[in-house]
Amino acid sequence: MGEHRYEVEVTWSGATTGYRDYTRNHELLAAGRPNIPATADPKFRGDKTRWNPEQLLVASLSDCHMLWYLHLCAEAGIVVTNYHDTAEGVMDNVRFQQVTLRPQVTIRDAEQAEQAAALHAEAHKRCFIANSVNFPVAHEPTVITAD
Known part of the structure; x- marks a missing residue:
């Protein structure tokens, strides 16, 4: 069957000035596909409206x-x-x-x-x-x- 490769990008920006202060929101990207809004689990300060x-x-x-x-x-x-x-x-x-x-x-x-x-x-x-x-x-x- 051979080897298959999957390329994904994760992009985040902000400032990690303190554990409680930075956003966990980020984007998951792959060429030719819609971006996925992602975050951490809400228990870890993530946004409950995004995928974790x-x-x-x-x-x-x-x-x-x-x-x-x-x-x-x-x-x-x-x-x-x-x-x-x-x-x-x-x-x-x-x-x-x-x-x-x-x-x-x-x-x-x-x-x-x-x-x-x-x-x-x-x-x-x-x-x-x-x-x-x-x-x-x-x-x-x-x-x-x-x-």
């Missing part, structure tokens, strides 16, 4: 899993019509302890529900982000049919 690194990590795990899952379903002939995940990460003061993905997937054919549910395990095995973290990523999928 912890949320972005949980989102990356959820997103990667979804993309692999949709790929596997397409290969298996399972028609997915909707996918919604409410992912949650649990972190202590040092590191993430676990992330739980709770995808709710709508498929067209009820006879494929068992196979559709089983593909979550394979998606997890293939997810680049899940393979890169040192904490468990759990899955609590639900499969429903469109009718």
Whole structure:
């Protein structure tokens, strides 16, 4: 498959005159993409209206899993019509302890529900982000049919 590279810029400006005084707001940039307004977690003096690194990590795990899952379903002939995940990460003061993905997937054919549910395990095995973290990523999928 070869090596893939991902270039991202992080830009911040301000003055670090004291821990309570400087802004945590910054921008995440990548060529040809919209900027992402980012900050620290509000517990660490961040802006609650911006994305923080912890949320972005949980989102990356959820997103990667979804993309692999949709790929596997397409290969298996399972028609997915909707996918919604409410992912949650649990972190202590040092590191993430676990992330739980709770995808709710709508498929067209009820006879494929068992196979559709089983593909979550394979998606997890293939997810680049899940393979890169040192904490468990759990899955609590639900499969429903469109009718």
